[in-house]
Amino acid sequence: MDKSLEKSLTLWLKQQQTVCAGYLKLTVLFGILTGLCLLAQAYTLASVLDGLIMQQLSLLTFYPELIALLSLTIFRALLAYAKESSGFIAGKKLRAQVRQTVLNKLISLGPSFINTKPAGTWANIVLEQIEDLHDFYAKYLPAMMLAGFIPLIILAAIVPINWLSAMILLVTAPLIPLFMVLVGMGAAEANRKNFSALQQLNGHFLDSLRGLRTLILFHRQQAEIDKIANVSNDVKQRTMSVLSLAFLSSAVLEFFAAISIAILAVYFGFSFLGHLEWGSFSLLPPTEHRLSLFSGLFVLLLAPEFYQPLKDLGTHYHAKAKAIGAAESLVTLLNIQDSSLTSHITTSLIASSKASHTKIDLKTWELEANNLKVFTHDGECLLGPISFTISGQQKLAVVGASGSGKTTLVNLLLGFLPYEGSLKIQGIEFNQLDLSHWRNNLAWLGQEPQLFHGTLMDNLRLGNQTLSTEKAWELLAKANIDDFVSQHPLGLKLSIGEQAAGISVGQAQRIALARALSRDANVFILDEPTASLDSASADAITQSLTKETTAKCLLIVTHKLSQLGAMDTILVLEKGQLNSSGSYDELMAQNGLFCQLNAQTAYDIDLQTSLGLNS
Structure with missing residues (x-):
């Protein structure tokens, strides 16, 4: 993955934490309190052991210290639970917010955009990839902050007792994050490829399930099984690659932490044997030049805990790589308006908070299109330039061969596609309307x-x-x-x-x-409402629609042209252009494309009847 892209994704991830900032601060606070509790535990335990071993005191003498030690243990456990709980809530709130944002974006982009990818891919993005953001906020971000606080607190406690021990810890500490970065280098790219493979598998598997009957009828089930096996093996290999990086990272962290603690243990061993008599400030009793048992125990008890936040950061560094891999698809989706549309289109139709939310009276209205061009979300022109007018109580039909732009026009009027040119209702530009108000007054029936x-x-x-x-x-x-x-x-x-x-x-x-x-509704937009019906049913429904939409606007897209006699205006589209327009009789009199389409429709109906399909 490109470093600049990785940095931008990391920045985006950190920007999203505002929704859960309070819980993140609580998580860090509980972590710091846990560290302070640990200091008190280590001090108490070292004091008790020093008194029992070196001073030969009775165990009953340390009864208050033992009670305090037990209380500190319980309190530390409660703090750890509170830390995990607040971290989980932070991740939960973040996931809910991002998921809602993604769903709102998909709703605003509409079905024309959603249909560009299989349903399994969207399910993977909305469910699994957003779930993979959780650990970044619940664990990685708190661990990153605690990795700076806890070691410094422990160093501050050790320096007055033994400056050399503090120096050893300070020198060896950077090795862990250094090797963490070196080992984890490329983890984000591995996770991104893994997510991409998972999306492909999900989409392929869901499509296979939906088309299972067709696969069986055409004896393609074994070929499909082989394809799914190949995709599954690809996912397996990528998953194992990600896991190997995670395990290698953990092993390296444990190795350097163990080496660092071993250096401390060797130093204290030689000090207790009398071979090393320097490194201690001797600020605490006893005032001998050699280390006391209390000092050695206190430092050795704290040494693993000094490295623990750094190891936690290393462990959760994998969560960061995972989140970066997941964020790429999310950011691409959420930024589609800024990156894919505005570079191609001067006037965009996108349901967003930037719209003017102008409401209109839909009982008496007029729609006027002038030099209208309709685009995909990638900036490809699908329709236009065309010009036409629809009045509030008009019956309008849109006809044309497959791919001529009929459904594109419907998707535009539903507010799902960007456009260029002018599209006005009652003199108000369509992209300035309150789309929620507009859609609430629509009745829509799609092709499928x-x-x-x-x-x-x-x-x-x-x-x-x-x-x-x-x-x-x-x-x-x-x-x-x-x-x-x-x-x-x-x-x-x-x-x-x-x-x-x-x-x-x-x-x-x-x-x-x-x-x-x-x-x-005041406006009925019906895309092929009789496509799957026989002629008798189609005629009956067309008559019913005409009657039901009296004094209302009806826009119907159809291939069955013989049923359009009651339409006020018919738009004939050809390859994304307006070929002709007029009433049924006017278009038949022109003997143009409409007549050809009508003749083809009649031939298709006769063919279906002869084959016994029109029943």
């Missing part, structure tokens, strides 16, 4: 409507939470699905599985249409 796990009534109430049973049956009748539901034993309690499992595509389409009609 989503029904969720639950009852049929649950799915209908996604459009209107106060929907009554009577109104539900009325809507089902308008969507030409009431006969199927009434004949089912469960009726409105019919259970629908994930991805509309348990019902046909056409039935799911009509239930989703009933859900769209349940909304008290």
Whole structure:
């Protein structure tokens, strides 16, 4: 990973700590109190052992000290628990904040952007990668601060007793973070590659599950198993590479800590044997030139604890590398507006806090597009330049061959794509509108409507939470699905599985249409509402839609052109450009692209009928 990128990601991670700054400070405070408690423990224990061994005092003499030692042990355990708890809460708050920010960003970018990656990839980013930020805030940041405080506190306690011991600790301490960095170099890049491999595996596996029936029908299950095995092996190798770095880092830290403590032990051993008689200030009794047992025990008890914060920092350094690897995808997503859009587009449509949030009256309105261009989030032009006008009570159809830009126009009007040029409603630029207010007055049906796990009534109430049973049956009748539901034993309690499992595509389409009609909307935007239906059902639903949207705006995208006689205006798109526009009769009289599309549609219907598919 590029060093500048790694630094920018680290800076971003540290900037996010404001949401949990209070708990991070508490974590550090509890850690410092734990260190002070440790000093008191070491002092008490060294005093007791010195009195018992060197002064031959009775154990009963140290009864208060033993009670104090037990109390300090319990208090230190409570402080350690409080430190871990506050660190966990800090990580929890941070994860919740980042996850909400990411979800808000995905909502603002819309389905057109989300569909650029498999669902498994998004699940990995939103769930696993955000979870991998936890240890950075719960453990690494507190450990980094405590690694500066605790050793200095211990040094301050040791210097008055033995300056040479303090010097040994001071000289050897930098070796641990130095080798920690050397061994951990490249850990962030290894984690980034591991996350990338996990995203690929998640997306591939989820797509395989969803397409399992197709794979079996085409006898491709073994080939798919081999692909998943290859991707899994790649993830396994990358995971083991990350783990090997973590284990190597821990081993190096333990080695240098052990060497440093061994140097201290050798020094004290020679001092007690009388071969070394310097290094002590002799500020504490006894006032001999040689070290006392108390001094040696006190320093040796504190030596492991001196290195412990540094070892903790080394242990959690892996959490930093992990967080940096996870942050790359998150930062790329959150910065997409600044980096991918503004460099290509002068006027961007993005639902953000920077919008003016202007509300309009959607009962009497007019939409006017002038030299309108619509772009992907990467700046690629999908549609335009086109110009057209829609009035508040107009029936508008958008037709064209696949890939001509019909769904692109729908996604723009839903507020999910950036644009350039002018798109005004009642004279107000579209990117200045309050998108929440605009969407609350829309009823939308997509090409592939989503029904969720639950009852049929649950799915209908996604459009209107106060929907009554009577109104539900009325809507089902308008969507030409009431006969199927009434004949089912469960009726409105019919259970629908994930991805509309348990019902046909056409039935799911009509239930989703009933859900769209349940909304008290002024604008209906329907993308291929009759795509999966036979001609008779499609004609019935088209008539129902025309009647239901009287005095309201209806924008419909369709390939079935014979049903558009009731439309006020039809826009004919070709390769992202507006080919022609007018009423059904006007376009038929022109004998242009619309006539060709109409003839092709009639041929397709005849072919389906002859094959027995139109039923």
